[in-house]
Amino acid sequence: MVISVNASVSSNARLLGAALKALLALTALTGVLYPLAVTGVAQGLFPGRADGSQVSAGGRVVGSSLIGQPYDLPGGSRPDPRWFQGRPADGLTENTLNTRYRLLVSGATNLAADNPVLIRRVEDARAAVARFDSVPGHPVRPSDVPADAVTSSGSGLDPDISPRYARLQVRRVARENGLPVDRVRALVDRHTEGRDLGFIGEPRVNVLALNTALGALAAKG
Amino acid sequence: MGPVTAGVLQALALLGALALVYVPLGDHMARVYSSARHLRVERWIYRAVGADPDTRMRWPAYLRALLAFSLAGVVLLYVLQRLQGVLPGSLGFASVPPPQAFNTAASFVTNTDWQSYAGEQTLGHVVQTGGLAVQNFVSAAVGMAVAIALVRGFAHTRTAELGNFWADLVRGVVRVLLPLAVVAALVLAACGVVQNFAGVHEVGQFTGGARQWDGGAVASQEAIKVLGTNGGGYFNANSAHPFENPTPFTNLFQVFLLLVIPVALTRTFGVLAGSVRQGYAILAATAVIWAGFLALMTWTEFAHREGALRIAGGALEGKEVRFGVAGSALFAVSTTLTSTGAVDSAHSSYTGLGGGIALLGMALGEIAPGGAGSGLYGMLIMAVIAVFLAGLMVGRTPEYLGKKIGPREIKQAALYLLVTPALVLVLTALSMALPTPRHSMLNPGAHGFTEVLYAFTSAANNNGSAFAGLDANTDWFNTTTGLAMLLGRFLPIVFVLALAGSLAGRRPTPVTAGTLRTEKPLFAGLLVGTILIVGALTYVPALALGPLAEGLAR
Numbered sequence: 113m114v115i116s117v118n119a120s121v122s123s124n125a126r127l128l129g130a131a132l133k134a135l136l137a138l139t140a141l142t143g144v145l146y147p148l149a150v151t152g153v154a155q156g157l158f159p160g161r162a163d164g165s166q167v168s169a170g171g172r173v174v175g176s177s178l179i180g181q182p183y184d185l186p187g188g189s190r191p192d193p194r195w196f197q198g199r200p201a202d203g204l205t206e207n208t209l210n211t212r213y214r215l216l217v218s219g220a221t222n223l224a225a226d227n228p229v230l231i232r233r234v235e236d237a238r239a240a241v242a243r244f245d246s247v248p249g250h251p252v253r254p255s256d257v258p259a260d261a262v263t264s265s266g267s268g269l270d271p272d273i274s275p276r277y278a279r280l281q282v283r284r285v286a287r288e289n290g291l292p293v294d295r296v297r298a299l300v301d302r303h304t305e306g307r308d309l310g311f312i313g314e315p316r317v318n319v320l321a322l323n324t325a326l327g328a329l330a331a332k333g
Numbered sequence: 334m335g336p337v338t339a340g341v342l343q344a345l346a347l348l349g350a351l352a353l354v355y356v357p358l359g360d361h362m363a364r365v366y367s368s369a370r371h372l373r374v375e376r377w378i379y380r381a382v383g384a385d386p387d388t389r390m391r392w393p394a395y396l397r398a399l400l401a402f403s404l405a406g407v408v409l410l411y412v413l414q415r416l417q418g419v420l421p422g423s424l425g426f427a428s429v430p431p432p433q434a435f436n437t438a439a440s441f442v443t444n445t446d447w448q449s450y451a452g453e454q455t456l457g458h459v460v461q462t463g464g465l466a467v468q469n470f471v472s473a474a475v476g477m478a479v480a481i482a483l484v485r486g487f488a489h490t491r492t493a494e495l496g497n498f499w500a501d502l503v504r505g506v507v508r509v510l511l512p513l514a515v516v517a518a519l520v521l522a523a524c525g526v527v528q529n530f531a532g533v534h535e536v537g538q539f540t541g542g543a544r545q546w547d548g549g550a551v552a553s554q555e556a557i558k559v560l561g562t563n564g565g566g567y568f569n570a571n572s573a574h575p576f577e578n579p580t581p582f583t584n585l586f587q588v589f590l591l592l593v594i595p596v597a598l599t600r601t602f603g604v605l606a607g608s609v610r611q612g613y614a615i616l617a618a619t620a621v622i623w624a625g626f627l628a629l630m631t632w633t634e635f636a637h638r639e640g641a642l643r644i645a646g647g648a649l650e651g652k653e654v655r656f657g658v659a660g661s662a663l664f665a666v667s668t669t670l671t672s673t674g675a676v677d678s679a680h681s682s683y684t685g686l687g688g689g690i691a692l693l694g695m696a697l698g699e700i701a702p703g704g705a706g707s708g709l710y711g712m713l714i715m716a717v718i719a720v721f722l723a724g725l726m727v728g729r730t731p732e733y734l735g736k737k738i739g740p741r742e743i744k745q746a747a748l749y750l751l752v753t754p755a756l757v758l759v760l761t762a763l764s765m766a767l768p769t770p771r772h773s774m775l776n777p778g779a780h781g782f783t784e785v786l787y788a789f790t791s792a793a794n795n796n797g798s799a800f801a802g803l804d805a806n807t808d809w810f811n812t813t814t815g816l817a818m819l820l821g822r823f824l825p826i827v828f829v830l831a832l833a834g835s836l837a838g839r840r841p842t843p844v845t846a847g848t849l850r851t852e853k854p855l856f857a858g859l860l861v862g863t864i865l866i867v868g869a870l871t872y873v874p875a876l877a878l879g880p881l882a883e884g885l886a887r
Contacts, residue, residue: 124401131401134382134499135409135471138506141374142557143467146511147550151529154522154552162528164546164576166536173537178525178575181538192540199654203679207454210426213533214545217451218570220651220679222802224780226640226883230650230682234641259647260654266573266661266678272654311334311342313581314657323539 169324177320180271191244194288196273196281196326198319199260200237204268218267237262247283256280272316275304289330299325340631340659343585347663350589351596358593359600359612365508366481366501367605375503382499389494392834395482396827398498399475403442403823406468410438413464414456423457424532424547432811439815441468443822444476444704446558446565446674446797447788447814449805453547453568458530465565466554470514473561473594474505476706479826480598483710484605486833487734493838495830509594510561517556517590524586525579528552551576559590562704564674564797572664572677573653584656584677588664591673595702598709606734610852615712617857622701622864623670626694630662633686633884642684651679662687669694672704674797681776681784681800688780688800689880692787695796696876697868698753704795710829712860716851717746717832719863723849723856733851735841742832749828754871756793756817761786761875763813770809775802779886783879788814793821 154162165177175181182188183195191197203220207213223230238254241261246252258276278300286296303322307313334342371379371386379386390398411434413420418428429437433449440447441464452461478501485495522528531548538544551567555577558564568574578584599619603612635658637648652661661678668675669691680691694701700711717733721743724731731738764770764785774781784803791798792814799805805814842848850856 127397127401128405130382130384130499131398131405132409134378134384134402134502135405135467137378137381138471138503139463139467141378142470142506142511143463146514147462147466147553150515150518150522150553151550153519154528157519158523161525162522162552163531164527164529164536164548165525165579169539174539175544176536176575178579180575181540181544183540186540195540203651207451209454210424212425213454213547215454215533215547216544217454218568218574219451220570220573220682220801222651222679222681222775222800223641224681224776224802224883225637225642225648225650225684226778226780226886227776230641231644234645234650238644255646257646259642259645259649262645263641263647263650263652265649265653266651266676267568267570267575267653269570269575270653270655271575274654307334307339308581308585311339311346312585313343313655313660314336314339316654320539 167320167324169327174324175320177318178271180269180319183319183323193244193284195323196278196285196319198273199270200262200264201268202233202264216269218269220266220268221264234262245280245284247287250283252280271318271320273319275300275315275317278304278317278322285326289326291330295329296326299329336657336659337631337635340663343659344627344663347585347589351592354593355597355600358597360604362509362597362601363604365504366496366601372507375507378503379499384499386497386500386503388497389492390497391494392482392830395495395498396830399478399826400823402471402498402502403475406442406471407438410441410464410468411435413460414438417457417460420459422459426455426457429455432808433806436811436815439818440797441465441563441565442472443795443818444472444561444563444672444707445792445795445818445822446563447792447799447818448565448797449811451569452566458549461554461567462550466550466557469554469557469561469563469565470506470510471502473510473557473563473705474502476704477505477509477594477598478502478706479829480706480709481605483713483829483833484602486836487736488606489837490841491838493834495833495837510557514553514556514560517560518553520586521555521583522552524583526552526555526583527576556590559587559673559675560594562591562595562671562673564668566675572675573679578677581655581660584660584664587675587677588667591671591675592667592702594705595671595708598706599702602709608852611734614852614857614860615716617854618860618864619701619712621857621861622697623666626670626690627663627666630666630687630690631659633684633690634658634662637684639684639884648684648687651682653678665691666694668798669796670699670701670703672699672707672795672797674791676798679801680798681802685780685880685884685886688783688787689876689884691798692783692790692880693868693872693876695790695794696757696872697864699794699796700864707795714746714749714829715864715867716860717742718750718867719856719860720849720851721746722863723859729847732842732848735844736836736839737842741835745828745832745835749825750867752824753793753821756821757786757789758875760789760813760817764789764809767809770807773804773807773810775804779879779882783883786875786879789817792817795822
């Protein structure tokens with residue numbers, strides 16, 4: 113009896129050893145060789161994209177075309193009326209671990225549709241956007257404000273807005289930059305991307321690209 | 334073109350792409366698992382392991398090797414996380430505390446990829462790329478091996494052996510997952526998914542100043558995350574993060590990747606079982622359920638008749654503009670009907686019924702088409718139950734694929750079915766009854782209950798998606814969801830392999846006029862009915878307390 117227990121203990125140990133060796137061999141293949149090979153090829157073929165699609169303007173990096181960012185007045189927290197605004201990002205937080213860095217932690221609000229907190233937020237955002245984007249002679253009604261303008265995205269980093277929300281902002285942006293409304297509207301149209309291949313996803317406007325072009329337009333006068 | 338039309342076209346394009354690869358990939362996998370040849374790299378691995386890949390194993394030996402391999406996985410992943418603080422290449426991130434390290438180790442080894450941490454602030458390159466991504470490969474290969482072993486149980490007639498676990502594992506990685514992952518990773522990187530080993534670095538911002546970002550081998554992990562139906566995001570927002578899923582095309586491509594192996598495995602099953610039409614019947618049942626779920630989800634999300642979504646004028650809370658409502662609904666249905674659990678939008682902010690559909694998709698056992706391997710073996714268990722019910726109706730001994738299904742096999746199938754509901758319902762009830770776990774809920778009312786029910790449904794079914802408002806990083810949830818994932822993965826595998834063992838070697842019964850033709854549409858219909866009835870009977874009371882109460886309230 114004792115002998116057979118010992119035998120099964122040692123055979124279990126042998127099996128575990130084999131399992132560990134299999135895992136280490138597969139780690140070498142899929143955890144070292146594979147990511148290095150993919151990194152090598154990706155960095156060779158499309159380095160800009162593999163490094164995060166950074167965009168430069170006026171000789172300096174102004175962000176990533178894929179990552180949304182705030183366009184606030186200096187001091188933060190209040191939107192700068194000169195620029196097109198992105199979506200709310202109430203789910204976005206800063207890191208609470210490893211706090212020698214200041215990293216953005218992506219995320220959604222995860223609030224339920226019937227949560228009073230979310231209902232209040234959406235109502236407030238609708239009123240705020242309507243106020244912010246109204247110009248004398250052209251008031252924006254809360255019912256004109258599209259859904260993406262008053263909801264937080266899944267990542268908190270949505271780089272896009274809907275073409276409707278971009279057009280809603282045209283008069284305010286034109287007025288603040290001293291530009292003709294038609295030229296700003298044409299700029300929005302030029303930066304409106306259709307669905308991929310005509311049917312995948314939704315039409316959208318990349319806010320960073322739009323604001324970069326707007327900055328160039330405003331500088332020319 | 335309206336968004337609904339575009340959404341329908343998108344779904345049709347997806348089906349077209351799956352149809353194109355169905356036969357080649359399914360046949361390839363059938364060849365991989367029945368070939369007598371070993372590749373050179375495979376021989377190296379066998380030599381390192383000290384295993385003879387040509388030894389045929391009976392089910393207990395197959396199971397022991399599988400459990401040993403998975404145990405080694407849990408231990409190694411736990412140790413890597415606990416040592417992160419002193420390992421080089423970890424961006425200087427601290428070690429993960431024990432309860433969370435246990436939870437994450439259990440999660441990735443069981444193909445669940447439930448995450449109680451936020452990737453970008455918790456894990457460096459070593460754990461992400463050398464630990465989690467490796468389990469993304471091997472946990473999928475383990476699931477596929479179990480499915481193949483069960484198919485062999487049906488197909489073998491003169492031997493009770495199920496094959497060699499090491500050979501099935503290594504071939505699944507080397508000949509199926511790895512080549513597909515390389516192609517998928519490069520496509521994703523070409524579309525903007527990041528792939529670098531940059532540490533934390535500064536990126537200038539438009540209005541001045543800079544933000545800190547961490548880089549990583551995201552494209553390579555993203556590819557196997559979806560291909561292996563894993564679902565653990567590199568970043569907290571998972572496939573909603575633009576660095577994981579930058580364009581509408583990558584979104585559709587990821588849905589394709591997470592469906593492709595489970596779908597093609599029905600072909601592999603047909604080929605190995607000697608009748609591709611048997612595979613088509615399983616595929617048909619899968620397609621009916623998936624299409625029905627997608628139609629319901631798309632409808633309720635576009636209707637958005639509740640609270641904040643109605644006021645906003647669209648169900649865009651927690652959704653990205655580039656994917657829209659249709660692209661998010663397609664992803665949500667596909668990720669919860671497979672065992673993937675990646676999300677491109679916040680399921681918690683879906684309509685009440687939409688969240689319920691995602692929940693029910695997991696509760697059905699993730700079989701339409703289910704996880705890599707686990708979907709096929711789950712579906713075959715349901716097929717056994719379906720022939721048993723049909724046998725009861727006509728008073729004949731049930732048989733499937735020529736094998737008589739006796740009391741012993743039915744008990745194994747029934748036990749398989751009981752494991753996950755028992756885990757889900759008992760742990761949910763405990764969490765609601767105890768004083769502290771409820772503090773983890775973010776939302777009040779029925780939705781808060783759904784958060785807890787969703788968490789255990791996701792864990793026990795090895796899905797990994799979440800109603801992420803729930804604060805799951807507590808000792809209670811880290812421990813209980815960790816246990817639910819382990820038991821929900823390995824107990825069913827025990828019953829599947831035992832079933833395979835008792836079927837293998839049994840002589841086939843000849844087909845007669847009285848045989849239930851399991852390759853016909855009638856059987857596919859019976860299978861769908863069985864799945865829906867078993868799922869509904871088990872979960873309707875719990876669903877009524879959560880998503881149904883929320884979705885039907887005005």
